[in-house]
Amino acid sequence: MKIKFQSTRLYLWHTFNMKKIIFVVSFLIIISIESIVNITEWSNAFKSSTKYSELLHSKSTEFNSYNDSIVLQTQFDIVLSYYSEDIDFVAQYIRSLRHVLTLKKLNPRIIVYNKNSKVNNSVLKLLLKADIIQLLPNLGREGGTYLYHIINNYDIIANHTIFSQAGVEGITNRGLADWYLDRLDKQFNSSVGYMPLINNNMITNYDCGSHRTGHFPRMVQVWSMLEQSLCPPGGQAVAFRGQFLVSGKRIRDRPLKVYKYLYELITVNSSHWLHRDIRSIFYKSTPDNPIFGHTVERIWTILFKCFKNDLYDRCKRRECACFDES
Numbered sequence: 001m002k003i004k005f006q007s008t009r010l011y012l013w014h015t016f017n018m019k020k021i022i023f024v025v026s027f028l029i030i031i032s033i034e035s036i037v038n039i040t041e042w043s044n045a046f047k048s049s050t051k052y053s054e055l056l057h058s059k060s061t062e063f064n065s066y067n068d069s070i071v072l073q074t075q076f077d078i079v080l081s082y083y084s085e086d087i088d089f090v091a092q093y094i095r096s097l098r099h100v101l102t103l104k105k106l107n108p109r110i111i112v113y114n115k116n117s118k119v120n121n122s123v124l125k126l127l128l129k130a131d132i133i134q135l136l137p138n139l140g141r142e143g144g145t146y147l148y149h150i151i152n153n154y155d156i157i158a159n160h161t162i163f164s165q166a167g168v169e170g171i172t173n174r175g176l177a178d179w180y181l182d183r184l185d186k187q188f189n190s191s192v193g194y195m196p197l198i199n200n201n202m203i204t205n206y207d208c209g210s211h212r213t214g215h216f217p218r219m220v221q222v223w224s225m226l227e228q229s230l231c232p233p234g235g236q237a238v239a240f241r242g243q244f245l246v247s248g249k250r251i252r253d254r255p256l257k258v259y260k261y262l263y264e265l266i267t268v269n270s271s272h273w274l275h276r277d278i279r280s281i282f283y284k285s286t287p288d289n290p291i292f293g294h295t296v297e298r299i300w301t302i303l304f305k306c307f308k309n310d311l312y313d314r315c316k317r318r319e320c321a322c323f324d325e326s
């Protein structure tokens, strides 16, 4: 009896262990398949970004002084902030934008601000088929780039400009994502004043700088500076990622000095008190990634007066814009 009991226990112990072993082995197999797939993906990504590496990177002995000037006003500009994004990806983004029918008619000009002094601007221009390339110091994230463009071209700013990071959100292997194409092709017209170019789930309301994903107290100060009043309750629309389309009229509705002041703040050096603002214990504000850059990412709707709290609903209804009076 006792022996039988023992052997049953042994048997149970045995099956239990077999199950455990089978489980562990299958787990390991799945993990290794996953890592092989991932490593292939990584190495592919790496390959495409190093394909032009030798061409693209300046010889350290030469000064990268290439700079196209902007002298003419156009109907439509596309301004991209570039650092080290994959060239094939950015080139495809530019091609896709050029293919949008409504934009084609407006003959958009591609302006790329390169913030990586190691990248050869003339090669970058060729690979991206850009019209204009300028080098900028790597300060203030994409917000610094956009403000720089506005300040330097305030009097000749295009009738409409798309501002975007080169590493855009909204592109698939087939080209622009459906929602992105729909905005440009179906919702854009010549009276658009401001239009977010980001997926609806990246549009939300802040309550004077407060949001469940984190607080940005400087937003309230910027609000008060721009609107000359206290920030009222009720929510203000914010669209993340710094991807939007804006009219020249709306840009010039704010005085040049506003952009200059914001640019000064977003590019301050590391000893400035603004870098001591706290976002989280893991984040350190630096001139190339200043905390104020994350504030500026959230104030474009305020700057361009498209902050009514129904923006998200309107975008869902495919009326994703604020319009200028014509």
Ligand SMILES: *[C@@H]1O[C@H](CO)[C@@H](O)[C@H](O)[C@H]1NC(C)=O
Pocket (backbone or CB within 6 Å): 057, 058, 059, 062, 063, 064, 065, 120, 121, 122, 123
């Ligand atoms: C950039 O590339 C061009 C063409 O290959 C070359 O003539 C030029 O010297 C390069 N410039 C720098 C700064 O490396």
Ligand SMILES: *[C@@H]1O[C@H](CO)[C@@H](O)[C@H](O)[C@H]1NC(C)=O
Pocket (backbone or CB within 6 Å): 067, 068, 069, 070, 071, 134, 135, 152
């Ligand atoms: C590049 O050209 C523009 C004129 O369009 C000028 O404002 C800017 O200062 C120039 N940048 C450099 C680095 O020379």
Ligand SMILES: *[C@@H]1O[C@H](CO)[C@@H](O)[C@H](O)[C@H]1NC(C)=O
Pocket (backbone or CB within 6 Å): 073, 074, 075, 159
């Ligand atoms: C900008 O728009 C206005 C009004 O529609 C138009 O008269 C003007 O020619 C446009 N500017 C350019 C550079 O196309």
Ligand SMILES: *[C@@H]1O[C@H](CO)[C@@H](O)[C@H](O)[C@H]1NC(C)=O
Pocket (backbone or CB within 6 Å): 189, 190, 191, 192, 323, 326
């Ligand atoms: C652009 O679309 C808006 C909203 O549908 C409309 O109110 C406006 O009249 C249109 N403007 C032009 C020039 O078609």
Ligand SMILES: *[C@@H]1O[C@H](CO)[C@@H](O)[C@H](O)[C@H]1NC(C)=O
Pocket (backbone or CB within 6 Å): 269, 270, 271, 272
């Ligand atoms: C930062 O800027 C301030 C004011 O312009 C200047 O006094 C200071 O020397 C600068 N610090 C560094 C580290 O460049």
